[in-house]
Amino acid sequence: MARSMCWHCQSEMSGEYFCGRCVKVQPLSKELDYFTCMNLPRLLHVDEQALERTFYALSRTFHPDYFATKDESQQRISLGNTALLNAAYRMLKDPIQRAEYLIRLEAGSAKDIRTSPPADLFDEILELQDDLEEFRALSAEDSSARRQTLQEKLEASRRSLEARKADVESRLFDQFDKWDVLHAQTHDDPATQAAKDAVLKTMQALLSNRTYVTNVVNDLVAAVGERTGSGRT
Amino acid sequence: MMAPIVGIDLGTTNSLVAYMDGGSPRVIFGKHDQPNVPSIVGLTDNGLMVGEPAKEHLVRDPLRTIYSVKRFMGKSLADVSDELNYFPYTLREKGGVIRIQIGEKTYSPPQISAMILKELKLRAAAHLGQDVTKVVITVPAYFNDGQRQATKDAGLIAGLEVLRIINEPTAASLAYGLERQTQGVVAVYDLGGGTFDISLLRLKDGIFEVLATNGHTHLGGDDWDRRLVESVVKDVNAKHGLKVDDCPELMQTVRLESERVKIQLSDEDKTHMSIPLPDGKGTYTREWSREELESLTLDLVQHTLAPCRSALQDAGLHAHEVDEVVLVGGSTRMPLVRRLVEELFGQTPHCELNPEEVVALGAAVQAGILAGDNKDMLLLDVTPLSLGIETMGGVMSALIRRNTTIPTSAKEMFTTYADGQTSVDVHILQGERELVQDNRSLARFQFKVPPLPAGVPRIEVTFLIDANGILNVTAADIRTGESQSVQVKPSHGLTDDEVESMIRDSFQFAVEDIKARQVIEARTEAEAIITATEKALKRGTDLIAPEEAQSIHAAIEDLRAVTHQDDHRVLRGKIADVEKVTHHLAEVLMDATLKEALENKKLSEVTD
Incomplete structure (x- = not known):
């Protein structure tokens, strides 16, 4: 940490968080990244x-x-x-937020995670949105066969999208492994840097897909209801 | 020695104060050995009464006696519109804040709460033998920013330095953690007089980390009482041809008797209710069974279960992953509540520590931590509600999510939409819904920007929720690096100027002199006894000898003659004289009409 003088007694800092001389607490640097704050290397497996x-x-x-x-x-x-400290812990504790934070840290804020549908799901999701709209328009008391059919279809979609989400996450975690191996390499040659950039890019795409799929699943749960009961989400 | 910091549980129906006695928290008892101060304030012509004397005063003068004021903290009139009928006193609103009208004057809820706080401060100072100015005050975990701020204002008005606002269920967990050295996941189910909270915590090596909290700030024992009251009022009106709703004194008697019956039914299967009626209509009696109470209130208990499930979900836990369940709040004494909590979590809940006292004990533990006497324990609490700002189209954009560990901050960049625009308005909200109108409006603020082309100014606003769960807003001009002053106007809170003037006003009620308090209490009781005795005489003239009536008259006049004296002992002496000389009359009246119902009651109570 690049800190030189105690804000209070102006003496050169010897302690880490407290001035060695006047024992006053020192402010953490605003530039401090969360990994450094938590004494962790910039790895995705924590x-x-x-x-x-x-x-x-x-x-x-x-x-x-x-x-x-x-x-x-x-x-x-x-x-x-x-x-x-609370922000750092919150961000690093959760693997998804941790990955999003690392991408911002390594690639800059220009690489914000946007939400985009997985390309191969595009048509399927368009159809699903139509079904969802029609289902919402029908009242809960409606016991018609059409509503029943829609409900079953939407529930099937929810299950398949949840599976898709799990798949995206497992691919994301594969990238975690790759990143950690690359990051551990001591030589930061152009080839390693290019490989790192590629991993970041892949993760970014996966995270965009994941956010999109998660939003659709949430919409489905809100409309059709959750059948799995309370508990972990 | 350093000035002591005490812990205060400022409750809907009862308040308590506790301190650290060596390494253990201890509740400070009153002079009649009661742990609690009823959260009731009487603003009589004679002066201010707080606690037990005010509770006794309630049925005599309901229009000037305020109870359950906590329900109004940080609220507007519209927020409580559906329960206005339950309160005998008149409510108004000014600046988005409820005002309670007593005679010509109005009082804000923080002012009334301040009177209760002062009473607790006096009790603590008397016990500790030194002045008490620093306090920790507890609030329901699900209190929003406005309700917390109102509580802090109450402390200021009472002349107290509020070192920390702490959540009631987490305070309870501190007391339990100290007592039982618990480790693992703990669920604290806190059902009090007016509010419900559920908090899930992980206890590990002295760290109390709150994982999630949820609740309902308008659900508590009061609502159970109301169910009984509604049923009784209907019954009395039908059977005795009365309109109870139009008779505030009787209404309060019904309310207090309903509360008593509810409490009794926690220990017994059956109990008897008896309410003397006015205008010679006799006495209303009724048998109550626990079953009846439970069927009247089952939905209220069920209401608490959805927040429990939401909290579990937010914490990412299943009910069976909870290691211990702890019950807090007087309302958890009800067997039905215990049964449903046990079913939900699949285990017998803990209630080793008195559920009425444990919050105050925990507040004292927190006071010990703040004083630097306890370096082992640390509470990491969360904000119960998401915080955000209004954006285009009436939508709330969340900046800080619910269940985020506090203190926490979020930054947002603002700019202008028009050339030469000189100020920007921001509307701050709290809640979980998408639309602004469905969330709680906390405050609005405005900051100045230099007149520049649209989009050029860059003002960074920092929203910081401190360890009290209270929002602080600061702004800085990124271009110049200068910080900006921000004038925050609360939507449902007192302004700084109002709080200032209320602090000044509060000296008017500074009845801190014990003697003055005793005089006020004795004088008020004397007046009530005179009225009651005269009523009794009228009814009982034919039942006693003329000489007896004569001596009662004389005793009343003697008492009346001293009511303006400033020595409470003289007043108490004359009150005792009246009670002695009316003893026989009371017996006769009881025998004649109310024998069964009125055992062990004083004459003054019989005739009210």
């Missing part, structure tokens, strides 16, 4: 236990509850640091 340990330890370091009797400046720093 040791979840280690992540949680670091999160708890840093929470104990920065949380506003431990600064309630300190001066206002330290309270403000504690608040800012904890907000950053």
Whole structure:
């Protein structure tokens, strides 16, 4: 971390989060990325236990509850640091968000994840949208055969899209492996860089597909209802 | 020694204060050994009464006695329109905030809450032998920003420094965690007097991490009472030819008796209800069975289950993955509630710690953490509702999702749509729905921009939810790097100026002098006894000897003569005289008409 002077006593910083001389808490740099914040390498497979340990330890370091009797400046720093820490933990804990964050970090904000349908599903999804619209127009009391048929069709679509989502995710996790291998290579030659870019690009496409499919599944669940009961989604 | 920080449970029906006594939290009891202060405030002609004396005053003067004020915190009149009939006092609205009208004056809910807070502060100061100014106050986990802010305002008006607003179920988990050294996933089911919360936490090595929370800020014991009240009112009207709704005093008697019956039916299968009626209409009596109560209120309990399921889903957990279930709040004493919670989670819930006291105990534990006395425990809580801003087409764009660990912040870039535009308006919302109109409006704010071509100004606004779950907004001009002042106008909250003036006003009610309080209470009781005795005399003239009536008259006059004195002992002495001399009359009246119903009641209660 490129930090040189304590905001309070102006002495050169020796400690990591607290000034070695006046023991005041120091603000985390605004440029600090979440992986560095959590003491993790920029890999997509994360040791979840280690992540949680670091999160708890840093929470104990920065949380506003431990600064309630300190001066206002330290309270403000504690608040800012904890907000950053919470954002980092939230982002890195979830594999999908972690991948999206890594793409932003490596490829810049120009590469935001958009939602786009998988190319081969385009026609199928158009038809499904029509069915969904027709189904929504029919009232819940309607017991016609047409409504019954639509419902069964939509439920089948939901199952097939959920399978598709699982497939997209498993392909995404394959890319995680590739990224981690490439990232571990010490030589950052042009060939490695090109391979990394390719992985990022593939992941980006997969994430766009996944977001799209997830939205459609959510629409279907909202219209037809969920048959699997409560619990993990 | 450092000034103590106390923990306060500011409840719908009861409030408590607790502190850390060495390493253990302890509730501070009142002078009659009661742990709670009823959350009731009487604004009588004689002055202010809070707690137990106000509760006694309620049936005598319902138009000037305020209860369940927590239901109004951070609310507009429209928000409570469907329950206005249940409150005897008059409600108005100003600036999106409910005002309670008492005589010529109006009071905001935070002002009334401040009176309760002051009472708790006095109780704590008396017990600890030193002034108390720093507090932790609990709120329902599902309280929105406006309700939290209103609670903080109440603290300010009471002259308190609110170091932290903490969620009730998580406070309870701190008390349990300290007591039982629990590890794993804990579900806290908290059904209080007016609100319901469910929180799921992971407890590990002293860290209390909230995974998800859900609830209902208008569902609690009050609603159970109302079901009984509705049934009783219908019955009384039909059988005795009365219109109970038009008689506020009787309505309050019915309400309190319904509450008592409800509580009794948690321990017993059957109980007896008896309500003396006015105008010589005798007494209404009725047998209640637990079964009856349960069939009247089953849907209310079922109402709590959907939030439980949503919280489980948000936490990514199945019910069977919960290691422990903890019951909090007086309403969880009801067997039906326990049964349904047990069914949902498939295990017997814990209730080792008194469900009425555990929230205050947890608030004290949190106070100990803030004081730096407890470095082992740390609570990581979440924001219960998504926060967002209004965008084109009346749609809410979420910036911070529900169940995000707090403190948390989100940044949003704003620019202008027209050349030379000098200000930008932002509407902040809280809720889970898509359309602005279906969510809660929190506040609006405006910031200035330099007059430039459209799209050129770049203002970065930071929305920060602090550890209290309260929103703070700051803005900075990216081009100049200068920070901007932001004037936030709450949609359903007091403005800073209003809070200031209420702090000044509150000194008018600063009845912190014990003697003054005792005089007010004695004087109010004296007045009630005079009225009651005169009524009783009228009814009982034929039943007693003329000499006896004569001496009662004399005692009343003696008491009346001293009501303006400022020595409460003189007043109490004369009150005792009246009670002594009317003892026989009370017995006679009871024998004659109300024998069965009115065992062990004082004359003043008989004739009200």
